[in-house]
Amino acid sequence: MDAAILTESLTRRFGDFTAVQDVNLYVEPGQFYGFLGPNGAGKSTTIKMLTGLMAATSGRMQILGLDLAMHLVEVKRQIGVVPEGMALFGRLTGSEYLNFAGRMYGLDRTMAAQRAGELLEFMELSDHPKTLITDYSHGMQKKLAMAAAVIHGPKVLFLDEPFEGVDAIASGTLKSMLQRMIARGATIFLTSHVLEIVERLCTHVGIINNGRLVAQGSLDDLRSGISDESSAGERMSLEEFFLKTVGGPRAASQELSWLE
Amino acid sequence: MMTSEAREQLSAVATVRWRLLVNSLRSVRGRLNLVSRSIAGLLVTAAALGGAFALGATAWELASTGKLQWLAVFFWIVFLFWQFFPIMATAFTQNVDTSALLRFPLTYRTYFLVRLAFGAIDIATALGLCWSLGLLIGISAAAPRLIPWALLAVLGFIVFNILLSRTVFVWIEHWLSRRRSREVMGVIFFVLMIGFQFVGPALGRYSKEPAVRRFQYIARVEPAQRVLPPGLTATILTTAYAGDPRRALAILGLIVVYSGAALWLLHLRLQQQYRGENPEGNAGPRNVSPASNIVRRGWKLPFFPAPVSAIFEKEMRYFSRSGPMLFTMLMPLIMILLLWGGRKGFLGSKSDFFFPIGAGYCLLVMTNLVYNSFGGDGGGVQAFLMAPVPFRQVVFAKNLAQLAVLITEILILLLGVSLIYRSPRPAFLALTFCWYLFAAPLNFGAGNLLSIYSPKRIDYAVFGRQRASETTIVASLAIQFAVMGIGALAIFVGYHYSDYWIAAAILAVLAVPSIVGYVILLRRIDRIILTRREVMASELCRA
Numbered sequence: 001m002d003a004a005i006l007t008e009s010l011t012r013r014f015g016d017f018t019a020v021q022d023v024n025l026y027v028e029p030g031q032f033y034g035f036l037g038p039n040g041a042g043k044s045t046t047i048k049m050l051t052g053l054m055a056a057t058s059g060r061m062q063i064l065g066l067d068l069a070m071h072l073v074e075v076k077r078q079i080g081v082v083p084e085g086m087a088l089f090g091r092l093t094g095s096e097y098l099n100f101a102g103r104m105y106g107l108d109r110t111m112a113a114q115r116a117g118e119l120l121e122f123m124e125l126s127d128h129p130k131t132l133i134t135d136y137s138h139g140m141q142k143k144l145a146m147a148a149a150v151i152h153g154p155k156v157l158f159l160d161e162p163f164e165g166v167d168a169i170a171s172g173t174l175k176s177m178l179q180r181m182i183a184r185g186a187t188i189f190l191t192s193h194v195l196e197i198v199e200r201l202c203t204h205v206g207i208i209n210n211g212r213l214v215a216q217g218s219l220d221d222l223r224s225g226i227s228d229e230s231s232a233g234e235r236m237s238l239e240e241f242f243l244k245t246v247g248g249p250r251a252a253s254q255e256l257s258w259l260e
Numbered sequence: 261m262m263t264s265e266a267r268e269q270l271s272a273v274a275t276v277r278w279r280l281l282v283n284s285l286r287s288v289r290g291r292l293n294l295v296s297r298s299i300a301g302l303l304v305t306a307a308a309l310g311g312a313f314a315l316g317a318t319a320w321e322l323a324s325t326g327k328l329q330w331l332a333v334f335f336w337i338v339f340l341f342w343q344f345f346p347i348m349a350t351a352f353t354q355n356v357d358t359s360a361l362l363r364f365p366l367t368y369r370t371y372f373l374v375r376l377a378f379g380a381i382d383i384a385t386a387l388g389l390c391w392s393l394g395l396l397i398g399i400s401a402a403a404p405r406l407i408p409w410a411l412l413a414v415l416g417f418i419v420f421n422i423l424l425s426r427t428v429f430v431w432i433e434h435w436l437s438r439r440r441s442r443e444v445m446g447v448i449f450f451v452l453m454i455g456f457q458f459v460g461p462a463l464g465r466y467s468k469e470p471a472v473r474r475f476q477y478i479a480r481v482e483p484a485q486r487v488l489p490p491g492l493t494a495t496i497l498t499t500a501y502a503g504d505p506r507r508a509l510a511i512l513g514l515i516v517v518y519s520g521a522a523l524w525l526l527h528l529r530l531q532q533q534y535r536g537e538n539p540e541g542n543a544g545p546r547n548v549s550p551a552s553n554i555v556r557r558g559w560k561l562p563f564f565p566a567p568v569s570a571i572f573e574k575e576m577r578y579f580s581r582s583g584p585m586l587f588t589m590l591m592p593l594i595m596i597l598l599l600w601g602g603r604k605g606f607l608g609s610k611s612d613f614f615f616p617i618g619a620g621y622c623l624l625v626m627t628n629l630v631y632n633s634f635g636g637d638g639g640g641v642q643a644f645l646m647a648p649v650p651f652r653q654v655v656f657a658k659n660l661a662q663l664a665v666l667i668t669e670i671l672i673l674l675l676g677v678s679l680i681y682r683s684p685r686p687a688f689l690a691l692t693f694c695w696y697l698f699a700a701p702l703n704f705g706a707g708n709l710l711s712i713y714s715p716k717r718i719d720y721a722v723f724g725r726q727r728a729s730e731t732t733i734v735a736s737l738a739i740q741f742a743v744m745g746i747g748a749l750a751i752f753v754g755y756h757y758s759d760y761w762i763a764a765a766i767l768a769v770l771a772v773p774s775i776v777g778y779v780i781l782l783r784r785i786d787r788i789i790l791t792r793r794e795v796m797a798s799e800l801c802r803a
Contacts, residue, residue, distance in 0.1 A: 053645055054794050076648035085801035087642035089574060091581050096574070099558045103570035104647040109557040132581075148643070 002065030004029040004156050004187035005050065010059035012045050019045040021211040022059070027189060027204065029064075029155075032182050034202035034219075035191045038246050042211040043191040044084050047160050050189070051081045063156060077106065080154030082162055086145040090134030094125050094144050097133060098151055105152035112151070119147040123173060139170040146174055150181065157181065159190040163197055175201060199238040209246045266370040273374050292714075296730030308387050312394030319398025323406070328501050332485060332494035334395060335417060339490040342388035342421045346429060368534050375430070375530055380422050392418050399497065409500035409508060416515040417493040423522040430529045489518050561660075567649040568657040575661030578636060579629075615677045615684040616692045616751070620744055622669045623699055626662060628718075630707035631736040632729070633658045635718040639801040651789040652782050655711075659704045666700065687760035691751065694764045697771035699743045701778035706739050708781065712792050717800050746770065 005027035012020040020042040027033045037043045048054035050061060052072050061068040063075045081087075089097055095116050102112030120126040123143040125136075133141060142162065149157060157178075163171050178188055178201065192198050198205065205222055207215040215222060223236050236244070315334055322330050366374070396414040400407045485491040492511050499508040559573040560566075580586070633655075634641050644654045670692075677684065684692070716729040747767065754763030789796075 048794075051646060053642060053797060055790065073648045073650065076646060081646045083642050083646065085639035085642060085797075087639055087646065089578070089637060089640035089643070091578050091636075092574060095556070096577060099556075100570050100574050101643065101647075103558055103566045104643070104649055106566070106648065108566070109560060113557045 001029065003027060003062065004031065004064055005033070005189060006060075006062040007046075007050070008060040010046070010049065010061060011057050012042075012049060012054065013057045018211050020049070020056075020208075023208065023211075023213045025206060025213065025216070027187060029187050030182065030185055031187055031204045032178070032202045033187070033189045034198035034205045035189060035208065036195070036198060036205060036242060037191075037208035041208045041246075043208060044160055046208065047081075047158055047189070047191060048083070051079065051083070051158050052076055053081075053083065077152075078154060079156045079158060080149035080152065081158045082142075082145045082149045082160060083158075084160045086141055087148075088133050088141055088145060091132055093128075093130060093132060094120055094136070094140075094147075095129060097144065098147055101148035102151045107152060115151050116147075119151060122177070123147050138165040139167050142166050143170055143174065146177070150177070154186065156187045156189065159188065161191055161193065163192060163194055171197075195239045195242060205238070207242060207245050215241075215245050263367075266367060266373075269366055269370050270374060270377075273378060277378065293730040296734045299734070300730075304383055304386065308390035311387065312390045312397075314394070315391050316394035316398035316401075319395045320402040321398075323399045323402035323497075326501070328399075328498045329494065331395070331399070331497060332491045335490035335493045336485065338388055338391045338395070339417075339421060341391075342384050343425055343428060345384040345387075346382055346425060368531065371534050372527070372530055376422075376426055376526070380426060384425065385422060388421055389418060392421075403501065406497060406500060409496060409505075412512055413493045413496040413515075416496075416512055416519065417489060420489050420515055420519040420522060423519050423526060427522045427526040427529070430526060430533075434529060487514075489515050492518075564657075564660075565653060567647070567653050568660065571644075571654055571657035572661050572664075575658055576664070579661070579665060582636075612684055612688045613751075614681060615674060615688055616695065616747070618673045618677060619670050619692045619696065620699075620747060622666060622673060623696075623703060623743075624740055626666060626669075626703075627736050627740060629665075630662055630703055631710045631732050632714075632716055632718065633662070633707060633711040634715050634796065634800060635711075637800065638717050641715075641800045642797055645789075645793050645797060650786050652785040655708050655785050656782060659708070662704065663700065666696075670696075685760075687754075687764060691754065691760055691764040691767060694767035694771060695747045695750070698767050698774045699747065701771070701774045702743060703739065705774075705778040705781045707736070708785065709788075710735055712785075712788060712796060715796050715799050 003026055005025055007023055007025040010020060010023040010025070011018065023042075023046060025046075035043055035046065045054065049056045050063070050068070052068065052075065064078055066075050066078075068075050089100070092100065098116035098119055099109075099112050102115055103109065107115065117126070123146070125140060125143060125147075128136070128140075133144065136144065142165065146159075146162060149159070159178075162174060166174065175197075182188060190198075190202070199219065202219060204218050205216070206213055219238065222241055223238060315338070318334060319331060322328060392414050396410050399410040403410075486495060492515050496508045496511045496515075499505075499511060559569050561569040561572055564572075628635075634644075637644070644651070647654075674684070710732045714729045714732045714735075716732070750763040750766040750770075751760070753766060754760035
């Protein structure tokens with residue numbers, strides 16, 4: 001069976017700066033994969049490359065067995081994305097935008113309208129039929145972006161910080177939708193800074209630091225220290241493992257002398 | 261007295277502004293924009309020096325012949341420019357949002373100074389200052405005994421103008437910060453702009469009236485202008501010239517009162533900001549109509565793929581929700597109406613030219629939309645980049661929407677011209693059609709390239725904030741100039757041979773390479789976007 005997401009030596013440079021270096025990802029179909037890393041580690045760059053928003057400097061990417069460079073349009077048809085900027089059109093209403101998104105992904109007009117209606121109901125956005133997206137709250141915009149990403153029933157879903165700025169209620173709605181998608185066999189690749197969410201939702205985790213993939217595996221294996229020889233046998237929380245892997249907070253001696 | 265902390269803060273703000281400029285030069289586009297800005301800077305310098313010289317010479321002439329009362333006219337000109345130019349031309353000026361400084365521990369006085377000092381660095385203030393100094397030098401050179409009074413009067417005039425322009429700006433900024441009032445303001449500005457277009461015809465009409473009638477009009481307006489700062493400034497000088505220093509001083513006091521009023525209004529607004537008002541004016545929960553669960557189906561354009569229909573629909577919805585863009589659409593017709601001015605048999609047979617000229621103007625007013633076609637999408641551009649749709653379809657759909665708007669606009673124009681004058685002769689219809697066949701694909705092709713290579717995020721909902729990048733402005737104007745020039749040349753050939761079908765034929769021939777070029781470019785768009793997508797997305801997603 002083809003991997004849902006596969007990268008080989010994926011590298012991206014910006015001039016002299018290497019944002020992503022030799023990243024080899026392997027995500028099986030049906031996995032809920034959390035992609036973690038400190039700020040500036042290369043998470044968003046990786047997700048942009050995987051979704052065709054950015055070119056790789058070198059390396060290979062495959063989504064559902066299709067080479068991204070060779071079959072860009074076909075890959076885009078199979079995936080859903082909530083990118084960093086959410087990709088919304090502020091001066092459309094929610095239903096107009098979902099309709100638009102559905103048809104861009106090849107749904108016919110009737111089906112696009114039907115699914116748009118269902119998604120608006122599900123996301124509790126249907127009470128605002130005439131409100132322009134620009135007047136939505138941040139959480140509402142996130143929900144709408146998520147709705148647009150799933151309207152065509154993608155097999156792989158890429159989410160860049162989907163829970164950022166979302167309240168607990170909206171977050172609950174989003175989580176339940178994602179879990180249902182996983183139950184139906186979809187693959188989800190998400191980045192998040194909130195480790196508790198990743199720990200609760202994800203089955204597999206990859207950690208990127210300074211552009212390099214420093215850990216990858218199932219959540220249980222990582223917490224048991226199986227993929228980290230130095231801590232073999234210890235069972236850690238994801239946060240402990242993460243801090244251990246990426247270096248953790250500075251030592252007390254490195255703290256600012258003038259802060260009491 | 262300013263504290264050292266306040267001095268540090270002011271200096272920090274100045275440094276930030278300087279660094280913003282320097283950092284903007286890191287990209288090629290930034291450097292290109294600097295070239296465009298330098299050209300604009302040269303033009304402003306020429307206007308400043310030329311205006312100062314002209315006003316100085318006029319003031320010298322008036323002061324040496326004792327006709328000081330006429331100085332009021334020139335103070336009014338400077339005043340009107342100083343106050344109205346920044347509002348009308350927000351498209352050409354860049355304002356840094358200094359209210360963002362509020363999160364720092366600035367005292368109110370420092371904040372006030374920052375807003376006043378850094379906000380006043382604009383073209384209108386620079387020109388207003390130069391022109392006021394020109395007037396001062398002219399008066400002083402012609403009547404040295406008036407130097408102290410001229411100094412005081414012009415200084416008062418300058419201070420008042422700086423304070424008033426900042427006051428007007430911060431209040432307008434306040435109204436613009438709310439989307440709804442912003443749109444209302446857009447309409448008001450637009451009506452004002454149209455109002456200004458009437459000034460020319462109105463002056464033209466009054467100039468034809470007998471001199472006695474003209475003086476009657478002026479006499480009616482004159483007392484009103486005398487109690488306002490530009491008139492008062494001139495009155496200080498005439499009073500001082502007449503040897504009545506007490507009265508001159510009292511009038512100067514009135515200017516101080518006016519300045520004080522402007523200062524108070526400015527303080528009122530800035531203090532509200534300083535105290536932490538909610539600038540976006542959150543509307544809070546509002547009553548919503550019961551959920552309409554029926555989501556309407558999207559549009560379907562016959563013969564075109566679904567994504568093209570979807571993008572076309574999205575573009576038309578955007579356009580219909582942009583008040584300023586809708587008004588822009590009516591501009592050609594309004595211009596024709598203004599030129600006509602209700603005169604019977606106006607221009608006679610020459611009225612045939614109104615349709616082609618109006619049609620050319622229609623294309624011109626679409627420049628911003630065509631040459632920065634992704635600007636209004638902002639972060640939404642990622643939706644196009646992520647969708648499984650060839651990018652040439654996206655670009656084509658956008659062009660199709662622009663063409664639909666143009667056709668609607670031309671039909672309205674044709675109807676207007678036919679009702680006001682007469683239906684254009686077939687030769688003129690044909691030459692306009694052929695000019696469009698030539699000009700539209702050329703503009704769309706060039707517009708597509710510039711939209712991809714030099715995009716700039718803009719807000720079509722806000723009046724005066726639809727400015728494309730400087731590079732795009734210069735390039736698009738050059739192309740428009742060339743296209744209009746070629747059209748005019750073809751018409752001249754038709755005029756020379758008294759047969760405008762020849763002009764239509766020439767333009768039809770030119771249309772062939774234009775259409776072929778457009779198609780070739782469209783086919784290459786997918787390759788181009790692969791290399792430009794990152795820059796484009798990062799530029800348009802920028803907050």
